[in-house]
Amino acid sequence: MADPNKVDPIHQFAITDIFSIGGEGAGFNIAFTNSSLFMVITVLAISSFLILSTSGRGLVPGRLQLLSEMLYEFVANMVRSSAGTEGMKFFPFVFSLFMFVLVANLLGMVPYFFTVTSHIIVTFALAMLVITVVLVYGFMKNGLGFLKLFVPAGVPGYVLPIVIPIEIVSFLSRPISLSVRLFANMLAGHITLKVFAGFIVTLSSFGFVGWLGAILPFSMTVALTALEFLVSALQAYVFAVLTSMYLNDAIHPSH
Amino acid sequence: MASNTTTSNDTHATEDTHATTEAHGGNGGHSDVFPPFDPASFGSQLLWLALSFAALYILMSKIALPRIGEILEVRRDRIEGDLAEAERLRQKTDQAIEAYETDLANAKQKAHTIAEETREAIRKDLDAKRADVETDLAKKMATAESRIQSTKTEALGHVEEIASDTAHAMVTNLLGRTAQKATKDAVAKVVKG
Structure with a gap:
């Protein structure tokens, strides 16, 4: 059972309690987990x-x-180009999101560190936050005019019964695609890294030939690490760009 | 749960993995579910995410971003100010150059005029002096010429007398006697003829 060569690629995503406030007796139990720790970090x-x-x-x-x-300027330009000058009121929000996702992703690349964004609940919560902001601001600013978002301009009336449901479905799938994209990228990247790194350990236990054979997964691990850094930054960028574009919909609902 | 709090979060300590998993399974909270899909951890994660993200948002929107924005603003103002100042100074320089060139052109013009005037004055002066000298010379020449003329006339007037005297002397010497009247007439005849 305690096989030292057995590498469990899932273990890195395990949530462990560091301490908890309250407890069974107090009627509530707030656990401070490794995930919480890395959010705070x-x-x-x-x-x-x-x-x-x-x-x-x-x-x-x-x-x-x-x-x-x-x-600052990178995110500011991103928000300004996708959501216009009016979208700059959401700049702190987009900036916080971008930085949170970026730093959480990059911290996750440090060995032994927990990756906050590899949990669907975290990315989904962030995505829902974005969609909630879009919905609340969209209705606050445009009233029912926000519903024009689902009615593309210049589409002939008889196509609308088909187009409107498609638009609604695409709108509803936004939080899912937004959260799953980030979550899946981080999860898959870390599992792949772990599996390849595990091959090195497994192969090197077979003696000299194993050591030679381990060169291949080792170079893969190096390459994947670089790729994962790219993915970390890219996914944070994608998240922030899509957020800006969705916010643009809230500000200018008619396409 | 107390045992879990001390469990190492070491990803490589695989022995611990199983211990943790078993312990979790024993407590019923974290079973064999794939951790990212384990609903037991959702509450805690959501809570801490909300707290930390709210803290981040407040820190960003209240402190960090206004500060960076201000820094950029101040810099942009400063650069624009400096550029405007540079532009102003450049215009000033241009004006100075223009003024200098105008002055230079004026001065050249003036110098030219002065030179021209001086040259003219000198030329006039020279001309006047030359004219004076020339008239003076002409006058002197005329006087000289008239004197020569008068001398010549005077000399010519004495020719007949000298000739008759000479002839008389010759005749006296040759003939031994004087025929003054005849000699004089003969000479006058020759001179007139």
Whole structure:
């Protein structure tokens, strides 16, 4: 049972309690898990980096301040280009989402670290948050005019009975696609990495030939690690871009 | 659950994995379900996600982003200000260059005029002096010429007398006697003829 060569690629996603507030006796039980810990670490890392690096308020930025400014301008340009100037009121929201997903993804790449975004409930909650903001703001700003979102302009009347259900289904599938895309990417990436890294351990236990054979999965692991870093950043970008585009729908519902 | 709190989160400690799984299974909370789909952890994750994301949003929207925005704003203003100042200074420079060139052209013009005037004045002066000298010379020449003329006339007037005297002397020497009247008439005849 305690086979040292047995690698369990799923174990990295296990949630373990670090401590819990309350308990069975108190009538409530709030567990602080490794997932919670890494959420807190993510938030602390983002906040402390952005706040400390800009504390000098240098007119000529240092390296760290420049990085903060580049992140700011990157997300600001993204929001402005997809949702227009009016969408800039959602800039802090999109920025927080982007940074949270990005840093959570990147922290997950550190060995032994837990990947917050590899849990569907987290990505789904973020996606639902986005859709809720879109819905609430869309109805607040446009009233029932927001429903025009489902009626594409310039479509002849007799096609509408087909188009409207399609639009509604596509709208409803947004939180699912948004959350599953991120979750599946992170989950699959980490499992693949773990499996290939596991091959190295398994093969190297077969002696010298095994060591030679382990070169292949080792190079795969190196390549996959690079790929995963790319995916981490890319998925955060995709998440933020789609959020901006959905927010654009809330601001300008008629296409 | 107490035993789980001390369980290592070490992904490579596979022995622990099984221990944890069993312990979880024993407590009924975390069974053999694939962890990301385990509903038992959803509540805790949602709660902490909400708390941490709310904290992040507040920190971003209240502190970090306004600060970075302000830094960028200040920099943009500064750059624009500096560019405007540079533009102003450039225009000033252009004006200065233009003024300098105008002055230079004026000065050149003036210098030219002065030179021209001076040259003209000198030329006039020279001309006047030359004219004076020339008239003076002409006058002197005329005087000289008239004197020569008068001398010549005067000399010519004495020719007959000298000739008759000479002839008289010759005749006296040759003939031993004087025939002054005849000699004089003969000379006058020759001179007139």
